[in-house]
Amino acid sequence: MLPASFWMRQRGGYDVSLRIERCQKRDVDLRNGTSHPSLCLTKKVVMAIIKKSPAEIEAMKEAGRLSAAVLREIGARCKPGVTTLELDEFAEDYIRSHGGIPTFKWYGGYPGTICASINEQIVHGIPSSNVKLKPGDIISIDTGATVDGWAGDNAWTYAVGSVSPDVKRLLEVTEKSMWAGISAARAGNRLGDIGHAVSSVARKAGFGVVRDYTGHGIGRDMHEDPLVPNYGLKHTGVKLEVGMVLAIEPMITMGTHKTRIMNDGWLVVTQDGKPSAHFEKTVAITQDGPVLVSTEPDRDRPL
């Protein structure tokens, strides 16, 4: 997931909302969900979405498959007593021994192969030998694998032992919101349709939708244009086209959607300490609709 400040670092000082407004008449201000039809009249498009050919999408599926396989393997290892560093070491071995490179490792200085974020931790939990899973925890795991130069990215939140009914519902709703976003990833729709689909599911359930971090385009780089917010207005934003590949990744909270970054400069938590869940898949927009890229074809449930 991308912090809104990502573009300011990468592209030298664009405010993220201005950047989007420059791209498209009537787009969504990422900070407050309003549209600004008037601000884009004189500015040039600065967004560079790299579309992929059918052959490139097929190549991306290998990275996607490996990132999904290692995520599934880790999910099966999320048991009481296991440390997140043990999960990380397993993941690095698994990815390398299957012909991949851990995509996250040293990305922007990030030291892990996976992100492991427990309970009120939203994203970017750095694996540690001091963090041991307990019954009743939930753990959001992100895995990324690069194969033949293509990045695959996905995430899932697992329950450790049995969790409270409320927490169980948080996981179900967050996953459902991801599938809703994926179904909206169709040529002819707009970016805002994805965010609207995600946030409608979450809000109907009474949950918060994290706004400070978003999904993203993905290809040879893990983070490409466009930002893919988990909220938006229907029929607004960049037009979705065949060949775009997006990582759709709702981060949904039991309480406030407001976030805080901890002292290690990575870990993002909810401001109120209530739990948060995170599900992510890489999806290609094709003539036949959305196609999962970070998936094990014979294992994932169909769209």
Ligand code: MF3
């Ligand atoms: N799945 C995350 C993302 O979508 C992983 C990024 S962790 C990082 O961006 F450290 F590599 F940035």
Ligand code: CO
């Ligand atoms: Co991502």
